Amino acid sequence: MxxxxxxxxxxxxxxxxxxxxxxxxxxxxxxxxxxxxxxxxxxxxxxxxxxxxxxxxxxxNRDELITELIRDAYQSLADTIHAAAADGADLRGLAQALRTWALADPQRYLLLYGTPVPGYHAPEDTTRLTSEVMTALLDASDAEGLGAMPPSPLQEHLAEHRGWAGAHPADPAALHRAVIFWTRMHGVLSLELAGHFDGMGFDPAQLYAAEVEAVVGG
Amino acid sequence: MxxxxxxxxxxxxxxxxxxxxxxxxxxxxxxxxxxxxxxxxxxxxxxxxxxxxxxxxxxxNRDELITELIRDAYQSLADTIHAAAADGADLRGLAQALRTWALADPQRYLLLYGTPVPGYHAPEDTTRLTSEVMTALLDASDAEGLGAMPPSPLQEHLAEHRGWAGAHPADPAALHRAVIFWTRMHGVLSLELAGHFDGMGFDPAQLYAAEVEAVVGG
Structure with missing residues (x-):
């Protein structure tokens, strides 16, 4: 930390x-x-x-301590994503940085994105850190050279409810891409970290890589 | 229960x-x-x-009690998926049944698929219940009328490591579809249940529906 x-x-x-x-x-x-x-x-x-x-x-109290751990964890994630973006990482590179960061410390990932701690309420001021991560994700999702994402009802819906993207100029397709990048990468990573693929025999890294390509390709 | x-x-x-x-x-x-x-x-x-x-x-002891809760939860999920499949539900129908089941009792979903309980080791005999769910998912993923999923390195890999699918005759594309159905639906549901979309403004149901269509369409 x-x-x-x-x-x-x-x-x-x-x-x-x-x-x-x-x-x-x-x-x-x-x-x-x-x-x-x-x-x-x-x-x-x-x-x-x-x-x-x-x-x-x-x-x-306990909540103050948990808040500090959560803030540290978000800060570490934001630093990791920023460092990758500063090195020129595209969406694939960000995905790899996210995976490496998550596997390095499963408890840290799961404290942010796993089962919420009952009775604990996160403070508002972690919003700055989460929007830093989201901004990097939107930048990479709005870049040139990504696969086409044809207009859809979801894209219209996301464009109408785009408060979470702040002032980012991402177009509807990029909003869509950023959201499914998040949910799909989390889907694989969280099941992997919780051990659900243990004993299934396939390599989660290959599944993750294919899911990254599906998001990049549109 | x-x-x-x-x-x-x-x-x-x-x-x-x-x-x-x-x-x-x-x-x-x-x-x-x-x-x-x-x-x-x-x-x-x-x-x-x-x-x-x-x-x-x-x-x-505590672990024996947790095991019973986990077994009940898997049984309830298996019953829900079976009932939907028996009613002729396709992959879309199974996705809807899964979402309704998850939202009805977030703690139950998160006990199965959220942060693992430290020190607790799940017994082997929940495997029967999880493979019942997987079989229903493979049936629906192997059905006629779904979008094309062109051969890919991941499909080859899953076909080579298909022990988790048991004796199910699903082809490589269906193995792929079943796995991403699981990880993508979990990605949206688990973030929704943990409150991560709160305050973002968009409707998670629309995101979920679009993710279902992306899996069905290939």
């Missing part, structure tokens, strides 16, 4: 940031072993040899 | 089945409010006014 903030500020701020990072590390371990919904600040405090009240000075 | 078993057997067996159903009802409520990974037999016992040891006579 992000460690940049540990390198700036006063010694006291740096110490605080280090402790926060350590708390988050333990929280990810708990999520992997017990699930996000079972995340317990007291259990994290115990693992770190801190008292509960001492830990609450860093995160006031 | 299934209640058929409460209607047969001795009074003692019927009582036992009734208590098991009640335990499962409380377990689903706990999953909705606290998450599957936080499911606690002691908490269920407390809600039912039973002692922990009394409840353990019905389910030896």
């Amino acid at each position: 992000a460690t940049a903030q540990t390198e700036t500020g006063t010694p006291r701020q740096r110490y605080r940031a280090q402790v926060q990072e350590e708390i988050k590390k333990h929280a990810w371990e708990q999520i992997a072993t017990a699930g996000a919904s079972a995340l317990s600040l007291n259990a994290v405090a115990k693992q770190m040899g801190m008292s509960g009240p001492a830990l609450y000075r860093y995160f006031a | 299934a209640t058929a078993q409460t209607e047969t057997g001795t009074p003692r067996q019927r009582y036992r089945a009734q208590v098991q159903e009640e335990i499962k009802k409380h377990a689903w409520e706990q999953i909705a409010t606290a998450g599957a990974s936080a499911l606690s037999l002691n908490a269920v016992a407390k809600q039912m006014g039973m002692s922990g040891p009394a409840l353990y006579r019905y389910f030896a």
Whole structure:
């Protein structure tokens, strides 16, 4: 996870940031072993040899901690997609970057896109990060050289309800392509990460690649 | 959930089945409010006014209870898909039945296809139920009147690794269609159930319908 903030500020701020990072590390371990919904600040405090009240000075409650983990995860995804786009990645390249990022840390992917944590409500301010990812996706979906996507009722519908695309000038076909890129890649990745293809015998990477081509080709 | 078993057997067996159903009802409520990974037999016992040891006579541990919930969920899905197929539903009809079933009980869908419960290992014997669903899907994917799916490297690959299709005679195109039906419908449904489309403004039903047409049309 992000460690940049540990390198700036006063010694006291740096110490605080280090402790926060350590708390988050333990929280990810708990999520992997017990699930996000079972995340317990007291259990994290115990693992770190801190008292509960001492830990609450860093995160006031479970939801605040989960929010930080979600923000870190979206930030990491946005950084990954931006880096790929800056390197000239097209839709295929973004798909590959997304897959590599998801497989590198399944818990991180599933915290963002898996079963919601009951009782937890995500804060509004992750919207900026998700729209950064969406913008990169819309850019790549609106590029030259992609297969034709003939007009359809869905494209009209998406063009009429395009608030989620912000001010992006993507045409209706690009809106459509960006949405199905998201849902189709997620469909394969989330089933793969949850182990549903285990024992089926085929290679999920080949399925993913074919789904990427279907989106690129239109 | 299934209640058929409460209607047969001795009074003692019927009582036992009734208590098991009640335990499962409380377990689903706990999953909705606290998450599957936080499911606690002691908490269920407390809600039912039973002692922990009394409840353990019905389910030896958390995993056994989760297994029963998963089995019920797969059974319900298999029944739903069978009923649709018996009514002559084609791939479009199966997709609609799947969506209605998923939206009727998001927790049930997400227990099967969402984030895996850490530390829980599904038993082998749910395989029968998942292959029943897959068989209905392969039948519908192998039917007449569907759009052409030209040969592709993925189809060759799926045909070479077709153990998951059992003895089903589906041709490579039908194997391909069945797999992308699953991953694409799951992609839309799981993001919808997890609330990712909330606030985006478009109608997920229209996206789902267009994805169904893309699979049917090839």
